[in-house]
Amino acid sequence: MTLVGNWSYPTAIRFGAGRIAELAETCRAAGIQRPMLVTDKGLASMEITTRALDILETAGLGRALFSEVDPNPNEKNVEEGLRAYRNGGFDGVVAFGGGSGLDLGKTLAFMAGQTRPLWDFEDIGDWWTRADPAGIHPIVAVPTTAGTGSEVGRAGVITNSETHEKKIIFHPKMLPAQVICDPELTVGMPKFITAGTGLDAFAHCVEAFSSPHYHPMSQGIALEGMRLVKEYLPRAYTDGADIEARANMMSAAAMGATAFQKGLGAIHALSHPIGAHYHTHHGTTNAVCMPAVLRFNRAAIEDRMGLAAAYLGIEGGYEGFCDFVDAFNASFAIPKSLTELGIANPDLATLAEAALRDPSTGGNPVAMTLENTLKLLEEIA
Numbered sequence: 001m002t003l004v005g006n007w008s009y010p011t012a013i014r015f016g017a018g019r020i021a022e023l024a025e026t027c028r029a030a031g032i033q034r035p036m037l038v039t040d041k042g043l044a045s046m047e048i049t050t051r052a053l054d055i056l057e058t059a060g061l062g063r064a065l066f067s068e069v070d071p072n073p074n075e076k077n078v079e080e081g082l083r084a085y086r087n088g089g090f091d092g093v094v095a096f097g098g099g100s101g102l103d104l105g106k107t108l109a110f111m112a113g114q115t116r117p118l119w120d121f122e123d124i125g126d127w128w129t130r131a132d133p134a135g136i137h138p139i140v141a142v143p144t145t146a147g148t149g150s151e152v153g154r155a156g157v158i159t160n161s162e163t164h165e166k167k168i169i170f171h172p173k174m175l176p177a178q179v180i181c182d183p184e185l186t187v188g189m190p191k192f193i194t195a196g197t198g199l200d201a202f203a204h205c206v207e208a209f210s211s212p213h214y215h216p217m218s219q220g221i222a223l224e225g226m227r228l229v230k231e232y233l234p235r236a237y238t239d240g241a242d243i244e245a246r247a248n249m250m251s252a253a254a255m256g257a258t259a260f261q262k263g264l265g266a267i268h269a270l271s272h273p274i275g276a277h278y279h280t281h282h283g284t285t286n287a288v289c290m291p292a293v294l295r296f297n298r299a300a301i302e303d304r305m306g307l308a309a310a311y312l313g314i315e316g317g318y319e320g321f322c323d324f325v326d327a328f329n330a331s332f333a334i335p336k337s338l339t340e341l342g343i344a345n346p347d348l349a350t351l352a353e354a355a356l357r358d359p360s361t362g363g364n365p366v367a368m369t370l371e372n373t374l375k376l377l378e379e380i381a
Contacts, residue, residue, distance in 0.1 A: 009217075010152040010258055013179040015251070017243055020142065020182045023052055023094070024059030030138040030177040032092030034062055036085055038105035039097040040069040048144060048185050052096060064088055066108075069097075072275055072282075073104040074161040075118055081108045092138040095176065098197065099148030099282060102141055103156035106174050109137040110156070123155060123170035123359055131171050141176035144185045146236075146249035147197025147283050149204060149257020151179045159276050165354055166272040181254065183246035191237055192284075195332035198233040198249055200283025202226060202328075203267050203290055204256030209308060210301045211263030211363040218262035223311055225255035230312055230328070237332060263363020266293045266355075266376065273354035278343045287334045288341055292379045294322050296372070300365035338381045348377045 012029075014022055027035050035056060043049050044067035057063040066084050069077055085093075085108055095105025111118060113135020120130055141151035150156070155170040189197070205225035208218055228248045235245035270293070271285040294305070298318065306317035314320045335341040352373040355361065361368045 010254065011175055011177060011179060013152070013181055013254070015181040017182060017184045017247065019180050020048075020052060020185060021055065023055045023140070023142070023180060024061055026140050026178045026180055027056070027061055027092065027094065030092060030140050032061075032138050032140065034064075034089065034091045035094045035140070036064045036066055036088060036090040037094040037096050038066050038069065038081065038108060039101040040071070041067050043067070043097050043101065043144065046188070048188065049096065052094070052142065056094070064090065069100050069104045071100055072159045072166070072279060073100050073107075074159040076161060077104055078107055078111065078118055078158060082111055085112060090137075092140070094140045094142060095151075096142045096144065098143070098145035099150050099157070102143060102148065102150035103158065106139055106141070106150065106176065107156040107158055107169055109139045110169065110171055110174050112137040118158065118169065119160070119167065121169050121171065123168040128171045133173055136171065136173045139174070139176040140178045140180070142180045142182070142185070143250065143253065145189060145193060145197040146186055146246065146253040147200035149201065149253045149255070151176055151181070151257075152254045153257050157272075164273070164276045165357070166276045168359060181250050183243055183250050186246045186250065187241055187243075189240065191240070194237050194240065195233070195334065196281045196283035196287070197253070198229055198236065198283070199287040199329070199332065199334065201249070201253040201256040202229040202233070203283070203286035204260045204264070205229065205252070206290065207265045207267055207363065208256070208259035208262045210265060210297060210304065210365050212300070212365045213263045213363065215262035218259040221255045222259035222262070223308060225252045225259060226308060227312055228252035228255070234331065264360040265364035266296060266361070266368060266373075268360035269355040269358040269364065269368065270351070270377065270380070272358050272360065273351050274338065274343070274346070276354070277351065278346065280341055280343070284334060285341065287329050288336070288338065289380055291322065291325055291329070292376055294325060296376050297364065297366050346377075346381055348374060348381060351377055
């Protein structure tokens, strides 16, 4: 193994219950005087969003909201959001919500001063260098779920509505300047969202831990992230008001996204096109794909997952870990197949081809080909 890597770690994070009260102060610390709060349609009228807007307004920072954000945000959402942002004369974004609100908010701040089209900045090679860094506006990220970890990420996932492909828009300056992680904001999540987002964090940690790339710091973070999900997701699912469980899940989400700079893999390579074509919940889709992908990667990860199992207190090594994942999914009523997820007769050939184009394939420990990816999808279907 060549012990070489490019490493980047998170930003300034204000972590703790009640710290949403510091939102205005956090905006000023990021250099934002006129923020636009970006969130999804479902959150727009909720009390936590109203409270955030009240804090900004009371501090003299205005009360601007953009919420035309689809569950899998696309370029049309970006275009509409940019019009609102530029017409309003804003100087920064408060990205507020789950993965969709965070990703769109970050992408709007990134695109605010760019002249090239969005797809010119897809995460391919050095395309990120095409951006004008001076045109990237500051971001404050406020997660309201505990799964995606986008608050500590340097990219946004945007769906191309014409090709039904999820594209990763990347730039180092898309990393939020300031983050507020307030577990009280996650208390109102319904059980299925608590489960789906929590298993998204787990998938990030599992794939980062499985990735063949060299990154020992990420490896350690991924391992501890798995433990936090194992211990605290059942508690958060059973009692949504359990602040200790919510806080530890919020930590696990940030840890998963920090760890996966080491690489993702087949779970995400499959779930991205499935979500883009069939509009499924991302974290839930990851959970559906995980058992088959663990078996697919066995030859490369058996020893490694045995070590993880020992750390997590799971007996039986690799097989025990796989059995745990099956039982963990079942405890949250996760579907066992795409059919159970509500996808009738999925176009497996199209999904396989799209999966191979997804950048996550590069981090999978077993090389993905059209033949073995089709077989993998057939197992999941």
